[in-house]
Amino acid sequence: MNKLKTKAENLHAFFAPKSVAVVGATKKINKAGHVIFKNFVENKRRGVFKGEVFPVNPHEDSILGFQCYPSVTKIPVDLELVVVVVPAEIVPEIMEDAASKRVKAVVIISSGFSEIGNHELENKVLSIAKKAGIRILGPNCLGVYDSKTGVDMLFLPETKILTTGEEVIATPRPMPGNIAMVTQSGAFGVAALDYLTGRQIGVSKFVSFGNKCDVDEAEMLHYLLHDEETRVILLYIEDIKSGREFIKIAKEVAKKKPIVALKAGRTKAGARAAASHTGAL
Template sequence: MSYKTLEPFFKPKSIAVIGASRSPEKVGYQLVKSLIDVGYEGKIYPVNPKADEILGLKAYPNIKSIGETVDLALIAIPAQNVPEVLREAGECKVKCVIVISGGFKEIGGEGVKLEEEIKRIAKEYGIRLMGPNCIGVYDPHNKIDTLFLPRDRALRPKKGDIAFISQSGAMGVAFLDWMTMENIGLSCFISYGNKADVDEIDLLEYLLHDEKCKVIAMYLEEITNGKRFIEVASETSKVKPIVAIKAGRTMEGAKAVSSHTGALAGREEIVEAAFKKAGVIRAYDTHELFDYARALATGRIAFGDRIAIITDGGGAGVMATDKLTDERMGVGLKLAELKDETKLELKKHIPPFAIPHNPIDLTGSVTPEMYGDVIEIVSRDENVDGIVVIVLIHPPGMNVKVVDEVEKAYKSTNKPILIASTGGEPTQKILRMFQERGIPSYPEVERAVKAMKCLVERGRYLKKLERRFH
């Protein structure tokens, strides 16, 4: 089925909210409010037979009474009533439906039969169905928000170029909170729940063609069709990097997945092999997922494993070197051997008592200008594939101007440059400034080093593809 059948989930001209409510504590109330708050520009049709108006919008007793074309229907009613309403939506030629309601496959027994029934109805009427047991779509670019969670408690990230797919709604929302706090932009978020119809494979196909998405981050609990997943992920990762967390790695974790969405988690070694074959970069926690995604979103790839470290703190440089080069406890990359001409040029710009070797310690006599000069010099060295820059703002000569100087140097090269800085609020302010200017920044040296390894992995994968096709 064409990826274009999913467009009404992201670009609907009209939305019906079935189960809309006048009570602020109800899901149906918040669904309408979320659409209003995000600034949705299409028509919103609240459906509730007991209401004439909801949040200033005319309410309708059922979807048939709307009398207009509905592109997307949100269903938030008791599970046993969903089949009837879904059939009615089909008769009204609704293209796409998000079933927010739970009480299906994830509870077993009758819930499994109920889910099979709505699958049959959706197929009969040619409806693309997302869910059940999900929270749907948040797309800040197209101003779509089907999250039934109040904005003061569930934060929404700013516009960006990272798409995030999550089988779990609760985990997805927690990640959105984290993205907002870390000032990471989002192209769209999709929670697809029990995947009675739309699954991670369909969404990968759609996002492959979505111009506003540069990187795809995924939280997966199980993969239904492994062979098809590998095919689609392989095609997608040729163009856009995919970073994924696969939950349920352990036996107990797999049991937890089954009770959550009624899913089978799959054997760990098979998942690992599938990801490797498809070029999917694996993450194991929240930090890794989005640390990798924001590094990849720059489009800068490390086509080798020779990394330079620039710092104004010797201890931080040593820790970064350990993490970079240790094959067992670190990421197993190489410390770049700088060319002689690079070292000679560095001597002109660093303190006379500083040593021009990698890691390059600018010492406590550092200035913002020194950072800019040294980054430019090192980035021109052919022996350097990527640079980790540790910016400690505590020395007397340092100030916020370092952001301008580093940005200037960053723009002078296409090599990947990642920033790390550890410290309190003044440091966090600097990190936010880097992030706002599109330079990936991390509050821990180790996280920046791991993100660089991700860029090296991506480079290796692209070089492997190049060899395969030439």
């Protein structure tokens, strides 16, 4: 378990990074890159997110008042976390840049990998990460929401502008609480968050890991075991990578924190849907 504890400590950069770069940040308000970058900016202005945030886009000079950089390698400080929101074919190049920058963790929001049969591209990305000691969440995921640290990668805008010019709440974020949600399906996760928000049930952390080419449910459970903000864990999974390891860790975690798990893809139709959704078999 010591090895797992070290791994769990390595996951901390996903939830409380001292610095984060959003690759694919843009001024186009309908794009995921804009929404995610704006989430960090707004939470920083509110005093919730304490880290530094940097937009990366070679075609922009500045976004939301922040200087834009053409590459993560051009950012003048050490980076802990990189959020990637660019087309899949560009991701290996971004990973090489992250490796040279000695980034700790990368969240790949982008789709277009094993979920559509593009295993070679996903393996290439993972190979770069392993050589550099980078942890990956995703690809094809919604990333992380942490109610305490202000990390918010949900690319559904919190507010929207009406035709009257009035700004209204569009996708309210859940209040802080003690429930952590770990989900392989972003759509299921967002629906669950919406339900919890409507019922005023608080959330400590939300993790969507999509294709989970690197970080999986077993590691995340072990991380949450040591998370002081979490008392209960909700888990939605379409497949389990290492069944015995998962059961072993789940038994340890469940001694201290209840786990409520929903396993999808148990029927033939469900298995087909899961395979096309996150590449799960």
